[in-house]
Amino acid sequence: MYERYWQQTGDKSTILIPGWQSMSYFSDAGSLCWFLEPEFAKEIFRLHKVVGNAVTEDRYIVVGTGSTQLYQAVLYALSPLDAAEPLSVVSAAPYYSSYPLITDCLKSGLYKWAGDAQSFNKEGPYIELVTSPNNPDGFVRQSVVNKSGGILVHDLAYYWPQYSPIAAAADHDIMLFTVSKSTGHAGMRIGWALVKDEEVAKKMVKYVELNTIGVSKDSQLRAAKVLQVVTDGCKYPPSKEGSLFDFAAHLMEERWKLLRAAVRQSGLFTLPEFPPGSCRFLNISFAPRPAFAWLKCEAPIEDCEAFLRSNNILTRSGIHFGVGPQYVRISMLDRDENYDEFVERLSTIHLRQSMHVDETAE
């Protein structure tokens, strides 16, 4: 989806790396996050400042191989090494389907997935993941567990103005971001954490050191370049398409309009409804246009994923997100041609269904 934007930026967003550059493990040997490229750190601060979506003052940056690695670094950093039992990790359903898989894949004795935060009632310390806007359903979220001993981790991968109004600068202890959702560069595998507590940041660095001995310098240099172009584009909009966020916000708005029209036409599904909010970056009020559509099949369809699959639409079932099979998650960030094809198929399902019924009746 973002490719077209980056094509029109031309040489400005190109990087060139000679064979003799960036050979060492170290980026900044003396600093807390010794594998963080200083140039990338600088551009992270600049971008948050211009967008206004996160407080960066008095924060440590920890870079990761995508925010996925940083999520694991956070679990490692927050889990006491000598606890009698693993630390519980919870998130309100529907939650990002990878959280339980990643948390439990190595059967760690340090932490353990404990499911839906709304029904969590175990005594003792825990980690609550707050994904806001939420993956998969797009809602702005706050913590739901109301107990002492909890540590909050905010996954803000989608807190960018193309998806959601920027109401205020997020100001949490641990905040995760990723280039894949902000600029579209998933292939870079670059994420960053803004961390208030020095000891937590140090332990996260330790995890990345143990797991991958740092993070690709090449991708950090490229991410620095890309973020620089985004920030410059916000300050001095380069063309009629405006900044990356103008471009992507416009596209997301169009896509959501098309989707809602298709859903209305089909008469078989519902979508979440979002109240509009004021965005301090775009200086307008608008309703969120999330990176995923959280589609619900209405009765009598029970298994939405299977139903859509039979209509040549591939989605991810709600059961992976801690809820029922009447829900599915659909990416809103695919290439134009794929997205248009998906909307076309969705909007004509009711026709194919009635044809199917007619055929059966014969």
Place this chain on the structure above:
Amino acid sequence: MYERYWQQTGDKSTILIPGWQSMSYFSDAGSLCWFLEPEFAKEIFRLHKVVGNAVTEDRYIVVGTGSTQLYQAVLYALSPLDAAEPLSVVSAAPYYSSYPLITDCLKSGLYKWAGDAQSFNKEGPYIELVTSPNNPDGFVRQSVVNKSGGILVHDLAYYWPQYSPIAAAADHDIMLFTVSKSTGHAGMRIGWALVKDEEVAKKMVKYVELNTIGVSKDSQLRAAKVLQVVTDGCKYPPSKEGSLFDFAAHLMEERWKLLRAAVRQSGLFTLPEFPPGSCRFLNISFAPRPAFAWLKCEAPIEDCEAFLRSNNILTRSGIHFGVGPQYVRISMLDRDENYDEFVERLSTIHLRQSMHVDETAE
């Protein structure tokens, strides 16, 4: 150490990545390792073929964020998910100091570090890591546990002609390599595994997917370029310095000569002695010149690391490698100026020591 070589390759080893390139998670959606750049895979095969250090026929390539991530992918792939107790992981001491740390850092229920392979006598399945040439001591190795139920993992990071004669193409079930030791590009964080069994390769891919959703495309593209230049340089040696391996082999030989002279001069240490072997790539016979020096302090010095530290030489104590404090590991791959300074300090220790004794005597 390798920087000078790459500087003289000039533009040939430079890559240029436009902002719109390599944006997707996927590199080759239909293939087993869906995040492996086909161009990089091709260059891995070419390089092994020209060097002759590993059999690549009927092997799957799994790319990782350094071979460190691949080591963890192997543990995940080989551990049964439903075992009553964690799988034992062993390696003959002295072993790479990171193995136990990485293996046990998350207190996994799937696998567990079980120490020195030479004294391992537990019944049941196990993984034996065979690092050859070995980190830290440089010796060529074979498995030492003589029991059934073991799975061998060969870490061949140092099986390149600048360090060790290439006696034959390694032909093992699971072989790990990394660009950091072959070409010197540690900052790329790129490694690769050659894997015979399809199911093992699939599970390794699954781990990398869970851990980091693939591997930096930028670094894979750069690694492809760098490997291409190395292979081309082997086929058509570009200058008086010859191929990367000629260049590095020459440098390593010089460095080992200097080190052995300094050790002789000091009279306080010993180094491993290696028998010469015939190298099918360089077409000469030579003794290994490992990437690390495994230095032993002779009596009465008991703590070699502390002794050297007091002489302004920073090393890593043998205790981290499963043996005693009379040993230390020293990198042989540092920049020229650092290496020369180290050898200078080492060769004059005995002078400073006698001065110190004289002063004490006064």
